[in-house]
Amino acid sequence: MRVQTLGAGTPDLAVVACLHGNERCGKTAVERVLAEKPSFSRAVRFVLANEEAIAENVRFIDEDLNRAFPGDPNGKTHESRLAAELLPELDGCGVLDLHSTESQPEPFALVTRLNDRTKRLARATGVGRVVDISYLAGGLIDYVDGVAVECGYRGSERAERNAERVLRNFLGEMDALDTLSDAGSPELYRVFDAVEGANYEFVGENFVRVADGEVFARREDDRANELRADRPFYPVLMSTDGYDEMVGFRAERVGKLSE
Ligand SMILES: [Zn+2]
Known part of the structure; x- marks a missing residue:
């Protein structure tokens, strides 16, 4: 796991990429933004989660990390130990968690805890659709106030561009970066x-x-x-x-x- 905190102070905003090792769009988006060496108006923590799975271009090594929370420091699987290491890094943070899928090219957001903070985080992504997926329990966003975004087809350049657009918009709307951004007025769906x-x-x-x-x-x-x-x-x-x-x-x- 790679953790970088940029900007002054204790972060209450975090961006997570590659909970799934074969979904690289979030990693690419973060690298593109950070390559510009932007100056952050508030502290933001960037987490590259499953580096071992990224290296092998697989979703996970032993089990799905996004089903392994809260994890166990002495767990039998790589992802169980990684989950236990990751959660404390996000303590108190509003989280943007970047993914890609096989389902559709347009980005959309997923939430499980629906509250004022997660609604704000979801609107900050700028996407047009938000899905309450609390039906399917156990992912990272069950353990933090956060929003997951499915950025597009896995491995596609469009997913990378979408992830970058979502990330820039999110950092702008959350007052972390001085950049053009737009809070969405998304439709809410419930699984x-x-x-x-x-x-x-x-x-x-x-x-x-x-x-x-x-x-x-x-x-x-x-x-x-x-x-x-x-x-x-x-x-x-x-x-x-x-x-x-x-x-x-x-x-x-x-x-x-x-x-
Ligand atoms: Zn994923």
């Missing part, structure tokens, strides 16, 4: 269900409403094996190849985040 199943082709589009009775996934080898909506929903993090045993999540639209 209410996971769609299990292996080898499905997702035939819908994320954040595009699936109507009651509509087919949203099928197995290529078996036309009878289609998944049909039993109520309208919005697909979130749904993809053909993103998960081994799951298509993704069903969400409902709540309204504007600020309401």
